[in-house]
Amino acid sequence: MNNRHIYFLAAVLTVLALSMFAYKAKMLGFPVMPQQQTQIWTIEAAVSFTPGPAAVKATLRIPSLTPGYSLMDENFISRGFGVTTRPAAAGREAQWAVREASGPQTVYYRAVVYRDPTRQAEDTTPAFPEAPKLDEASRIAMEGLIADVRRQSADVASFTTELLRHIGQGQNDPYIRLFLDRTATPSDRAHLATIFLAGAQIPARIAHGVNLRDRAGAVQPEVLLEVHDGVEWLYFNPQTLQQGLPPDFLIWWRGDESIASVEGGSGLDVTVAVQQSLLDSMLVAERRAERSGSHSAEFSLFSLPIATQAVYTVLLMIPIGALVIMFLRNFIGLKTFGTFMPVLVALAFRETRLVWGIVLFAIIVSLGLLIRFYLEKLRLLLVPRLTCVLTVVVLLMAGISVLSHRLGLQPGLSIALFPMVIISMTIERMSIVWEERGAYEAIQEGTGSLIVAAVAYLVMGIAWLEHLIFVFPELLLLVLAAALLVGRYTGYRLLELRRFKALQEDGARAET
Template identity: 50%
Template sequence: MKRLHLPLLILILSGIALGIFYHKAVNLGFPLLPAQQTDNWVVEARVSFEPTGGAVTARFFIPENPPGMALLEEHFISRGYGLTTTPTGPNREAVWTTRWPSGPQAVYYRATVYPLEQPRADQAPYPGPVAQPELEEPYRSAAEEVVQKVRERSADITSFATVLVRDMNHPADENMQLFVSATDSDREKVRTAIQLLAGARIPARMAHGIQLTDRGNDLQPETWLEVHNTRSWVAIDPDDGTVGYPDDFLVWWRGDTPPVRLDRARDAQVRFSVAHNYQNAVEVARQKADLLDSRMADFSLLELPVQTQNMYRVLLLVPLGAMIIVLLRNVVGLQTFGTFMPVLIALSFRETSLLGGIILFSLIVSLGLAIRFYLEKLKLLLVPRLASVVIVVILLMLALSILSHNLGIEHGLTVALFPMVILAMTIERMSIVWEEHGPADTLRQGIGSLAVAAVCYLVMINPYIDHLFFVFPELLLIVLALTLLLGRYTGYRLTELVRFRAFGGGER
């Protein structure tokens, strides 16, 4: 069991991280790439009317869970009005009220909608067979004949409605011609289709919506037919019988009623406008999480203050740099001064640039090492000697900053971004290695430290990695799992294979 403890821990950590990552990326739509934008639409309805005296109530249907779309934001714009939103049958309506209106009035409803990649099914309970309409002759006999002919050429409710709509658009016999004419509008055709479908006991209703287009001023609502197939409502295009709404169609309200109802007002007019909008994909995912009542976004770094977010953008990359150091030391075999010194130096390189940072680091360490050898002759104790080295490092950094400023070398000013204590400890460690193992080992470990710091820097400045670890911090569990896995590695290092290749050749 002890032998399986670590593998099981690695699998659990990886499983938790991948599960959270999948939910946020696939279900909530958090972007995998930085600065990714999502297409959405800003839809606005302007409702204007003329008061006739007294308190005014304006009721206006607004979208609710439109098929294929998600409502991200809603804004109600009106001055001096009270506002409530209430469900009304299959619709939702906004109710504006005011007591003493004066002159022409206008209220606005604005929403941001987002096309869903996987449209949700309109799961609605089956209302049951509808009652047949009471028609007089010859309409009654004609309706029965139309229903009979359509039933012979259809297989289910959806195909029945499709065949019926196509026959209505191209009436071939006198029975259909009693109900439709070439001048009928879509609304009249849908009204007739609902009546004929009722003759077959099929529940149907009228739906209205707008086409989302870049030329989106003064849009007119389009009317569609919806039939219930005992499982869900299915949309039918009244022009050609096509099944399903287009991807860029927003269902606004349902029913054979106007979208506006007024009390003590007249001359209601509605103007629909649409604008194409691009929004940061992270913001869209956060809003989508709110719509889905997901608590995942509440525990995201995106909810922290901006200053704290910027701090964690850096801190989240430190574990990744630490894993890279483990890989390069335990598997590749590079030697470094200290365990975490290279990753801290790499963080400094983010501000100084790679080449300038290497030059400044080498210069500070070389000068500090020379002064450290001088302090050795003074026979100081350890703590005073370290304190002296820290003071000397700060003086060297100050001198380099002043000198570079006078010479017009702006990169020299960034030397203050190096961690001074780490520099002091590095100088102390290099002097000890120099005394115990000679300058060759010191130079080898120094070059190894800079090489590891450079690799960490190149990884940590990658905008894709920065974005992934900030938006998906659960990936740190993968980093932890890989670090634990590397902690069990006891095989040959790559540098050892190069060093001892002569022994392998001798055996052959």
């Protein structure tokens, strides 16, 4: 198989891994950093009223289209009321109904929202508004104001800003004097602006919302003017004339209606409160995936039982350890006993810690090697000899654990976590190398195994990397792609440069 096929396969795996990672991180909000938390706000609306003698219905406008924010959860709290939700011109409505009630009543709506940059306003272009119905004097004043504002503006945004400036002048503006009763509050100014904008054939609407504060407490709904410029919705503060959607502003409902209404009752009062808190980003990502219809969270490792998750937290790091070994062997040139023995020893180091792990490993291998040399004199067959070595290793581990316990050395008890079969095979392999190629070669490979295991332990112990691989296991495809590319490498290893240095010097002398 040629290199082109390998390069193509590695490129496909890389693109696939990065695409899945980007989708889960950017679109679904899967946390890239460990212990990452997402800022959320709990918004509560308490609707209080006094019911009449007959059936009563209480209606509350609730959030639907909220640019910059997404709804994570919502609850409707009441006693004895039936609750229904339905779409409405203002967005959505929740209606509490009861056939008979006595005494003051309070129903609650509670929503949990979080920042979502992907959440944008609807992209459908609204129809041109109908011309407002005004008396002759008001119509003439409106037309004069529109003509004056058009001369002083260049586009929809500047037109709206200039219009709001005229409305804010009140008595000082000759065109606004007829409408002074409609400029008392920011809501009145926004409503008057929609009338003038309708006369100019510009779609506009009123948006009501709340500022999401850092401190808990009651908030008052505020008003924004939304104007469509033919491409997108623009936001304006009718009081300050500031353009743009404030960063902490949550749009609650739209239209001229109030936030709530009641039929069959009186004394309506609505209190809105906001509380900020932090929540694990993974929980937010799971809820976001659920609401968007994505099954990524359902098929993630977080859907497994907790005990199984703990197992895969370790298992998923084994390819990372193998990647470290691959680079140290193929590019550096370190020699080890076996390919995956250092990875398993590195896993044991996670419990024993590095220094104690190296000490315990050296003791077990040294003692086991002495026993192996003695067994060689007995000329046993391979399988019985390995059985003897394995038994001796287990006895040595048990003895070290008991001795450590008596001496109060707690790390010595974790020696039982060493892979005893792998250590037995390491002892067997080291003794063979000792006999065939000498003590220097055996010690060199044993030392190389410990160095590689130590480096693998340090890399596999990076908390951020462990979190990243567990949340985005598709990143292991990058390890696979790297292994494919390294598998075609036939160049020098770093430690081989010293071996071939003499040949380079001879070649240089021959050329001269």
